[in-house]
Amino acid sequence: GAVVSQHPSRVICKSGTSVKIECRSLDFQATTMFWYRQFPKQSLMLMATSNEGSKATYEQGVEKDKFLINHASLTLSTLTVTSAHPEDSSFYICSASLLGMGRNTIYFGEGSWLTVV
Amino acid sequence: SQQGEEDPQALSIQEGENATMNCSYKTSINNLQWYRQNSGRGLVHLILIRSNEREKHSGRLRVTLDTSKKSSSLLITASRAADTASYFCATDFRGSNYKLTFGKGTLLTVNP
Numbered sequence: 001g002a003v004v005s006q007h008p009s010r011v012i013c014k015s016g017t018s019v020k021i022e023c024r025s026l027d028f029q030a031t032t033m034f035w036y037r038q039f040p041k042q043s044l045m046l047m048a049t050s051n052e053g054s055k056a057t058y059e060q061g062v063e064k065d066k067f068l069i070n071h072a073s074l075t076l077s078t079l080t081v082t083s084a085h086p087e088d089s090s091f092y093i094c095s096a097s098l099l100g101m102g103r104n105t106i107y108f109g110e111g112s113w114l115t116v117v
Numbered sequence: 118s119q120q121g122e123e124d125p126q127a128l129s130i131q132e133g134e135n136a137t138m139n140c141s142y143k144t145s146i147n148n149l150q151w152y153r154q155n156s157g158r159g160l161v162h163l164i165l166i167r168s169n170e171r172e173k174h175s176g177r178l179r180v181t182l183d184t185s186k187k188s189s190s191l192l193i194t195a196s197r198a199a200d201t202a203s204y205f206c207a208t209d210f211r212g213s214n215y216k217l218t219f220g221k222g223t224l225l226t227v228n229p
Binding site: 032034036042043044045046049091093095097105106108109110111113 | 152158160162165207214217218219222
C-alpha cells in the first residue's frame with residue numbers, strides 16, 4: 001500500500017542553526033503535501049500546503065521565511081526550519097494526498113521530533 | 118477556519134467498557150475522519166465518513182455523523198488496554214485535496 005516516509009524521525013539541533021525534514025511518498029505521486037506541527041499534548045495544526053512545482057501556501061501566523069518548504073518533485077517535499085529556536089521544538093508531521101485512480105485518500109508520515117537546544 | 122472540538126478532553130474507562138467520543142465542527146465539510154495517535158507517534162487512520170453518510174462501522178468502531186448538528190461521534194466497543202491513545206477528528210472541505218483541520222483530541226485511557 002501507499003506509504004509516506006519522513007526523515008529524520010528525531011533530530012536535535014543547536015539554536016540558530018537550520019534543520020531539514022524530508023517527506024517522501026514512496027509508491028505514489030503526490031502533487032500536494034501538507035505540513036503540520038504538534039506541540040506536546042496538543043492537536044495538529046496545519047502549517048502549510050506544499051504544491052509540487054510552485055510556492056507553498058502558508059497558514060496564517062506561520063512565517064514563510066522561517067519554515068521553508070520545497071516540493072521539487074512529485075514524491076518529495078522538504079521542510080527547513082531556519083534559525084531554529086527552542087520554541088520551534090515540536091513534532092512535525094507531513095501528509096500526502098493520493099487522488100484519482102479510484103482512490104482518494106491521505107497518508108501521514110510517522111512524524112519528526114525536533115528538539116532545539 | 119473551521120475547527121473540530123472533541124469532548125471529552127480526557128476519558129478513563131475499564132477494559133471491556135465502551136468509549137464514546139464526540140466531535141463538533143463549525144463549517145460545511147466534505148469528509149470527516151477519525152485518527153488515533155499513540156503517545157509520540159504518528160497518526161493511524163481509523164474511519165472516513167462522507168458528508169452524505171450517517172453511520173459507518175469498522176470492527177469495534179462505530180462512527181456517526183450529524184451534519185445538521187455539525188457533530189460526529191466515535192464509539193469504541195469492548196475496549197482494550199491497547200486502545201489507550203489520543204483520538205482526533207479531522208475535517209476537510211470540497212476541493213481542499215484533503216487539507217485537514219484537526220480537533221483538539223480526546224485522550225482515552227483504558228485501564229486493565
